[in-house]
Amino acid sequence: MILKDKEVVSMLLQLLLVSFVFLGFVDNGSAGVTSTFIRSEWPSVDIPLDDKAFAIPKGHNAPQQVHITQGDYDGKAVIISWVTPDEPGRSQVIYGTSEKKYDFKAEGMVKNYTFYTYKSGYIHQCLVDGLEYDTKYYYKIGNSDSAREFWFQTPPKIDPDSPYTFGIIGDMGQTYNSLSTLEHYMQSGGQAVLFAGDLSYADRYQYHDVGVRWDTWGRFIERSAAYQPWLWSAGNHEIEYMPYMGEVIPFRSYLERYPTPHLASNSSNPLWYAFRRASAHIIVLSSYSPYVKYTPQWRWLAEELKRVDREKTPWLIVIMHTPIYNSNEKHFDEGESMRVVFESWFIHHKVDIIFAGHVHAYERSYRISNIHNNVWGGDPNPVPDKFAPVYITVGDGGNQEGLASRFQDPQPEYSAFREASYGHSILEIKNRTHALYQWNRNDNGKKVPADSLVLHNLYWGTSRRRRKLRKNQPHTARKSMPISYRL
Numbered sequence: 001m002i003l004k005d006k007e008v009v010s011m012l013l014q015l016l017l018v019s020f021v022f023l024g025f026v027d028n029g030s031a032g033v034t035s036t037f038i039r040s041e042w043p044s045v046d047i048p049l050d051d052k053a054f055a056i057p058k059g060h061n062a063p064q065q066v067h068i069t070q071g072d073y074d075g076k077a078v079i080i081s082w083v084t085p086d087e088p089g090r091s092q093v094i095y096g097t098s099e100k101k102y103d104f105k106a107e108g109m110v111k112n113y114t115f116y117t118y119k120s121g122y123i124h125q126c127l128v129d130g131l132e133y134d135t136k137y138y139y140k141i142g143n144s145d146s147a148r149e150f151w152f153q154t155p156p157k158i159d160p161d162s163p164y165t166f167g168i169i170g171d172m173g174q175t176y177n178s179l180s181t182l183e184h185y186m187q188s189g190g191q192a193v194l195f196a197g198d199l200s201y202a203d204r205y206q207y208h209d210v211g212v213r214w215d216t217w218g219r220f221i222e223r224s225a226a227y228q229p230w231l232w233s234a235g236n237h238e239i240e241y242m243p244y245m246g247e248v249i250p251f252r253s254y255l256e257r258y259p260t261p262h263l264a265s266n267s268s269n270p271l272w273y274a275f276r277r278a279s280a281h282i283i284v285l286s287s288y289s290p291y292v293k294y295t296p297q298w299r300w301l302a303e304e305l306k307r308v309d310r311e312k313t314p315w316l317i318v319i320m321h322t323p324i325y326n327s328n329e330k331h332f333d334e335g336e337s338m339r340v341v342f343e344s345w346f347i348h349h350k351v352d353i354i355f356a357g358h359v360h361a362y363e364r365s366y367r368i369s370n371i372h373n374n375v376w377g378g379d380p381n382p383v384p385d386k387f388a389p390v391y392i393t394v395g396d397g398g399n400q401e402g403l404a405s406r407f408q409d410p411q412p413e414y415s416a417f418r419e420a421s422y423g424h425s426i427l428e429i430k431n432r433t434h435a436l437y438q439w440n441r442n443d444n445g446k447k448v449p450a451d452s453l454v455l456h457n458l459y460w461g462t463s464r465r466r467r468k469l470r471k472n473q474p475h476t477a478r479k480s481m482p483i484s485y486r487l
Helices: 006-029 176-184 206-226 252-257 298-309 335-347 463-472
Strands: 065-070 078-085 092-096 104-107 110-112 122-128 136-141 148-153 164-167 192-195 273-277 280-284 314-317 355-358 362-365 390-394 417-420 423-429 432-445 446-456
Touching: 065 148, 078 136, 092 122, 092 164, 092 432, 104 122, 104 164, 104 335, 110 423, 122 136, 164 176, 164 390, 176 423, 176 432, 280 298, 298 335, 362 432, 390 423, 390 432, 417 446
Parallel strands: 164 192, 280 314, 314 355, 355 390
Antiparallel strands: 065 078, 078 122, 092 104, 092 136, 110 122, 136 148, 164 423, 273 280, 362 390, 362 417, 423 432, 432 446
């Protein structure tokens, strides 16, 4: 792979910055950065219902709120979801590899639900499986003149050197700041979204309006989610426990609308699951479901970690909503109980990176751990650990609750960079050994790179495995990066 001179210079500058910051942390204590950037974005209020961002497609009973997610364990299937507002219609997807030529069809199911006095439209969910890797598919849903057409691209085959680019978004909501985040992400080249929980913020409303704001959010994200998979995790705003309205089933609206491929990973619950995509193995955990010893989520994760094959999918990534490490005054230490339960597992299995939301700001940690501290005692201060994940908080999608602007002072030594701004992240996996990570802030309507990192894969980072790679593949994985960019 030959990179343009400008790209090489940019990557080298990023490496120099990352190396300086990391060495300063190891040798001199805290060298983390608290950004002094002051945002001047739009107010944190939801977009009005009649705004074009929520436009209803034309035609009688036209499909709306179209979105796709992965439908199996290995990326050869998608679940396509949509809503018809007036009547069920056919729950069928026709699709093919040429535009306007649909050689295949798949049948789905249709349902609806009520929430207080709100009655949903007809929710269609259709599994399209048996797909070929690295192929563009065109699909069509709906009836006659109101039918709509979209497309998606399947990922490359499961392979340790399959490159792939993920977008990471959390706590999005449906404000003009949210729209800025979404539009910037769509310019980024991301191929799939890892969503760190808190989708629509419909629970900020009451009675009939709760369901209405789920509908507007579905139309809001369709511009991206109908064309590439969004992989979901649930946050606290999906719980919607509202006994004053007679609604006491947690996650009801979310589970009705946003399916996950949990059965493919032997999960008993759609709130926690796993999947493989290109060279990555992604594990989604539920911060608001029981996870202590012997619970279903605990048992499932123990088994799923055994299934991870780093020879095939070297990048091990975990998504959750509540951050384990966070130096913001908002939600500080809320992830401590999950840390006590799972942190040692994350280190033992060499998880590369953990994304979380919940805190409405951005923060990235160094590779640190605190496995000797638990509820019975121990040193409360995390320490550098080269086998630990990098923890990244991305609860900065733009929702109506606004930013969490108060960080702890002084900045803890485990915190590498933090800023109270809206934005999104990109993780660009290059090969089995290296990935590029970048966080982009929303700045006066522009996408501005503000934090970046070169990630060195923890599994292939051992000297033994590096020697094996050099011996067996001297001209593949390593050549995709400039020599001065290898860690």
